[in-house]
Amino acid sequence: MIRRFFQSPVVRTVGYYILLAVALVVLVKLLPLLQSAFSMERARELFGYNVPGATDIPPELQQPGTEGAGGFLAKPYPALRTFVAILGALLLAIPIAKVYMTTKRETRYDQSMVHTIIMLPIAVTGIVIMVQGSLALAFSLAGIVAAVRFRHTLQDTKDAVYIFLAISVGLAAGIEALAVAFVLSLLFNIVSLYMWRFNVGDIYAQEAVAAPAPKLKKGTATGEAPALPRRKRGSVFLDAKALLAIPETEEVEQPIAATINPEISLLEFQGRVLALAEDPAVPLLARLRFLSIFGRNIDEFFMIKVGGLKQAVAEGVTKKTIDGRTPKELLNAITTRMHALVRRQYRCFDELRARGLEPSGIRILEYDQLEQDAQEYLKSYFDERVFPLLTPKAITTTPGHPLPYVEEFLLSLAVVVRDQRTGRDHFVVLDVADALPRFVQLPDVNDFVTIEELIRAHIDTLYPNREVLEVAPFRLTRSAEVSFGTATAETFLEVIEDEVKRRPQGAVVRIEVERSMPFPVRDLLLSHLRREESGQGVPLETTDIYELDGLIDLGAVEELAELPLPEHEYPVFTPTVPIDPDRPVLDQLDEHDVLVHRPYESYEETVERFLCEAAEDPDVVSIKLTLYRPGGPSRLSDALKKAAAAGKDISVFVEVKARFDEELNIFWAKQLERSGIHTVTGLVKHKTHAKFALVVRRKEDALKRYVHIGTGNYNASTARQYTDLDLLTSNEDLCTDAGVLFNELTGSSRPPAADFRKLIVAPTYMLTSFHELITRETENAAAGGQGYIRAKLNGLSDSEVIEALYAASKAGVKIDLVVRGICCVRPGVPGLSDNIRVVGAVGRFLEHARIYVFANAGSPEFYIGSADWRGRNLRRRVEVVTPVLDPAIQTRLDEILEIEVTDPKGWEMQQDGTYVQRTPGPEALSAQEEFLARLVAV
Numbered sequence: 001m002i003r004r005f006f007q008s009p010v011v012r013t014v015g016y017y018i019l020l021a022v023a024l025v026v027l028v029k030l031l032p033l034l035q036s037a038f039s040m041e042r043a044r045e046l047f048g049y050n051v052p053g054a055t056d057i058p059p060e061l062q063q064p065g066t067e068g069a070g071g072f073l074a075k076p077y078p079a080l081r082t083f084v085a086i087l088g089a090l091l092l093a094i095p096i097a098k099v100y101m102t103t104k105r106e107t108r109y110d111q112s113m114v115h116t117i118i119m120l121p122i123a124v125t126g127i128v129i130m131v132q133g134s135l136a137l138a139f140s141l142a143g144i145v146a147a148v149r150f151r152h153t154l155q156d157t158k159d160a161v162y163i164f165l166a167i168s169v170g171l172a173a174g175i176e177a178l179a180v181a182f183v184l185s186l187l188f189n190i191v192s193l194y195m196w197r198f199n200v201g202d203i204y205a206q207e208a209v210a211a212p213a214p215k216l217k218k219g220t221a222t223g224e225a226p227a228l229p230r231r232k233r234g235s236v237f238l239d240a241k242a243l244l245a246i247p248e249t250e251e252v253e254q255p256i257a258a259t260i261n262p263e264i265s266l267l268e269f270q271g272r273v274l275a276l277a278e279d280p281a282v283p284l285l286a287r288l289r290f291l292s293i294f295g296r297n298i299d300e301f302f303m304i305k306v307g308g309l310k311q312a313v314a315e316g317v318t319k320k321t322i323d324g325r326t327p328k329e330l331l332n333a334i335t336t337r338m339h340a341l342v343r344r345q346y347r348c349f350d351e352l353r354a355r356g357l358e359p360s361g362i363r364i365l366e367y368d369q370l371e372q373d374a375q376e377y378l379k380s381y382f383d384e385r386v387f388p389l390l391t392p393k394a395i396t397t398t399p400g401h402p403l404p405y406v407e408e409f410l411l412s413l414a415v416v417v418r419d420q421r422t423g424r425d426h427f428v429v430l431d432v433a434d435a436l437p438r439f440v441q442l443p444d445v446n447d448f449v450t451i452e453e454l455i456r457a458h459i460d461t462l463y464p465n466r467e468v469l470e471v472a473p474f475r476l477t478r479s480a481e482v483s484f485g486t487a488t489a490e491t492f493l494e495v496i497e498d499e500v501k502r503r504p505q506g507a508v509v510r511i512e513v514e515r516s517m518p519f520p521v522r523d524l525l526l527s528h529l530r531r532e533e534s535g536q537g538v539p540l541e542t543t544d545i546y547e548l549d550g551l552i553d554l555g556a557v558e559e560l561a562e563l564p565l566p567e568h569e570y571p572v573f574t575p576t577v578p579i580d581p582d583r584p585v586l587d588q589l590d591e592h593d594v595l596v597h598r599p600y601e602s603y604e605e606t607v608e609r610f611l612c613e614a615a616e617d618p619d620v621v622s623i624k625l626t627l628y629r630p631g632g633p634s635r636l637s638d639a640l641k642k643a644a645a646a647g648k649d650i651s652v653f654v655e656v657k658a659r660f661d662e663e664l665n666i667f668w669a670k671q672l673e674r675s676g677i678h679t680v681t682g683l684v685k686h687k688t689h690a691k692f693a694l695v696v697r698r699k700e701d702a703l704k705r706y707v708h709i710g711t712g713n714y715n716a717s718t719a720r721q722y723t724d725l726d727l728l729t730s731n732e733d734l735c736t737d738a739g740v741l742f743n744e745l746t747g748s749s750r751p752p753a754a755d756f757r758k759l760i761v762a763p764t765y766m767l768t769s770f771h772e773l774i775t776r777e778t779e780n781a782a783a784g785g786q787g788y789i790r791a792k793l794n795g796l797s798d799s800e801v802i803e804a805l806y807a808a809s810k811a812g813v814k815i816d817l818v819v820r821g822i823c824c825v826r827p828g829v830p831g832l833s834d835n836i837r838v839v840g841a842v843g844r845f846l847e848h849a850r851i852y853v854f855a856n857a858g859s860p861e862f863y864i865g866s867a868d869w870r871g872r873n874l875r876r877r878v879e880v881v882t883p884v885l886d887p888a889i890q891t892r893l894d895e896i897l898e899i900e901v902t903d904p905k906g907w908e909m910q911q912d913g914t915y916v917q918r919t920p921g922p923e924a925l926s927a928q929e930e931f932l933a934r935l936v937a938v
Helices: 002-007 009-030 032-037 041-047 078-103 111-131 135-150 156-173 178-197 203-210 262-278 284-314 327-360 372-387 451-457 492-505 519-533 554-561 585-589 607-616 637-643 662-674 730-747 766-782 797-812 873-874 886-899 927-936
Strands: 392-394 413-419 425-431 437-440 447-450 466-478 509-515 545-550 594-598 619-629 649-654 678-680 691-699 703-710 722-729 760-762 788-793 815-819 835-842 851-854 861-865 878-882 908-910 915-916
Touching: 009 178, 078 111, 078 178, 111 451, 111 878, 135 451, 156 835, 156 915, 203 927, 262 284, 262 327, 262 915, 284 327, 284 519, 284 554, 284 722, 327 545, 327 554, 372 451, 372 678, 392 835, 392 873, 413 451, 413 519, 413 545, 437 451, 447 451, 466 519, 466 691, 509 519, 519 678, 585 607, 585 703, 594 886, 607 637, 607 691, 607 703, 607 722, 619 730, 637 649, 637 662, 649 662, 649 730, 662 678, 678 730, 678 886, 691 730, 703 730, 703 915, 730 878, 760 766, 766 788, 766 797, 766 851, 766 873, 788 886, 797 835, 797 915, 815 886, 835 886, 851 886, 873 878, 878 886, 886 927
Parallel strands: 509 545, 619 649, 649 678, 788 815, 815 835
Antiparallel strands: 392 425, 413 425, 413 466, 437 447, 466 509, 594 722, 619 691, 691 703, 703 722, 760 878, 788 851, 835 908, 851 861, 861 878, 908 915
16 A cells, blocks of 8 residues: 555655655755745846846845846856756656656657757757847747657647746746746646646546446346437447347446447457367367467457557547447456456466377377487477577667567567677567478377477577577467558459568567566567667557566467377268259259258368359359458469450459458459459458359350358358358349449449348448348237347447347347347346347357348348458448349248247347356257258268
8 A cells, every 4th residue: 555655646746756855945044145046036037027026136145247137147156047947857857758758658659859848948048048138038949949849749738838838937947936836746747647647628537427328127127128219320339328228226236337348348249269179079170279269369359459459549649439348448358358358368278288189198288308319209290390490589689689579470589599609688679580480399199299388399400609598488469450442443353462461560569478487588678679669659568578477479379280190080071962964054043043052061062063064154244243352372273264265245343441351352353463353452441241142154045143241251261160041043134233343343443232132242332231120020019910030140349230139129029139259238127128139159160150040020031142241341342242032942931040049059149248058958060060960960
């Protein structure tokens, strides 16, 4: 308690002024001639009138010429008096700069601003002394100094206030009124610290005090929540007070917001992925794979979510999120949860090593545990394959040695070496190249040594004639936010390429270190990174350090998951083919629609075959499709190039802004364009996330069209790992809409805005269409009908959709949601969402399909497509959702949803946003296992 008291910025600031005042009193006692430096005598001279209460200069010290201009330098000891004036200005400017740094530590500020606050009073003091009596000239010169010094420094109006204060202190010191400067500096700093500490002026803080969140009674509602307020379309914030205005009772839970924060919800999803790695019923290698997936997901979360939030905090953004948090509050909540998740991750890995890997003969060993022959093998391995790829980078200010840039996600070693000749210690960063395996396998056994352990054992090879004192692994994560500016279509690819190249230069948002890393080494590393961060504008906090109890970067265990041990893997299965392999796909589509349920049904023998056959069919005259994440070279790319060479009209819309796939998609775009294919590389302000293709074929002197609309990418690799749905059809209305949509994408630079017969297209119409569908169910239920909504999707966070779902629930509509990731709806809240149930979907395959079903008063409507109920999908992307019109396919979709909603191993979402897994019987199958069982039965 006492320690915390003395660490308070207010206490420290006041203490500084007390010590300064005592020192000044002692100084004046020792040197009485300096008394006038702290009086208003000089001000009286300059302004020509007596200042009440001013202390006169003792008669014995008065000299001729002290009246009027020029009196300062005419007084005794001008050099000493000048020194005291400038020293006083400096001593009073230092606490101002310290308070500035304290109050701005959560936002971005320029280091030169701090220098300005300290140096400007000194310059102004000197100016005032030199011009001697002309305050007008002094002000002019001070203004010039200030304008030149901080013209590029000011970030907001508060910075300008500090500059004016610095000028005031300098003026007061220059006219020998240091007492005024003292009081001015003291009061300003105390007021500034008070406003910073109590967040004065924050209207959100006042609202929080004036209108605390209502509380809910356990179990049952005590009254009905009021009707939802009418809200302008596109609103971001929900009125939690109106939505949850339920009278408080004696038995209460913690207050809750009407919605769940999307970033917190995403962390809940990551927790469910980690639960798969913890599940002993999951095969061993699959558990390792899930542990790796969790690690990579967390990497991406830091790059995107944490990186964006830290940038927002640095820029002073205070706009609140959907659940009423500021970016800083959300960042704090994420940090707390993330540290807990990481601890759980490492407990899981320790459990896997002790009870899974080692009993199965897979060992990760320390170097000193190895036999002599194993060490000799690793010595040769190091000399031949590792040593040539290592490049030490000295952290030094010696000319010719730039500060080394540490790459993100690259395992690095912080090395401290001592020069035996000079006795000086040197700090070096050693990057471990990506080309090296993380686990080095010993011959003929499943024994492994980590690459950092191998380098540690032979580190002396890199530093001859020097003593290696410490070797400490670490790993950095950098912000991956890429900003795409506007550009002409001609230069758009170059814009994307340039921005992606700059992505690795992002600010550091996480440092992973071994817990055993010595604090001096950690301080050296932080010092280096903070020098780098001073140019990035995003502060590096101590909470950004993650101390790990073991191997850094558990995403690397994916290498172990690829061991050829089929007994520790999921059983292999062969997808079925819902299309006759002996007849052309287009001929079959003339007769009926086809639904493909990946990966249980083969993507290669359905969707890919549809496009490849069309490319080879001499009667096909045109193929158009969108590509979002097509992956590497494939059978599809070869078929499109051959079709273009054969004279077919091929148009491909490649979305080059697909995050982390930009470079690969740019490669696709360039390759297709070189093959003579008309290639469009995206809209500047909107991503094209839709997955659809249109084929035009001559048939009996007429043109016949066929369309594919799906939820997944044209990617054979992910088709075996993701669950998706594909509709293949020749329905005339759908084909006409697809043709109109392609014409808009290739013939215009704006989002599609045409009238469509059946397709629901974002961003122009989709939000309105879904809102109308939900509202129709609400009205039917309110009129006494039996309304219901069932949806399967990846994410749900759009505020307007959430409001509509809450209104539907209150009207009696039964709502079942299967959501893989982000879900901001809070289910089961009495009076608000009693009729909403949310099931979290995780398993062997990544759930990626989107299905929407609306009761429609007994005539259900079914839809599938690429869009989730998230703001980015509904408002900022080109998306396509298609109605499913075939009754047989509708029945299949209904069965799929029923199995997933009632999944005995599913995770049910609770009111607080957490998930609880259902308790299945010993013979129960998860939804994915049920689909696989049906496949085997066929």
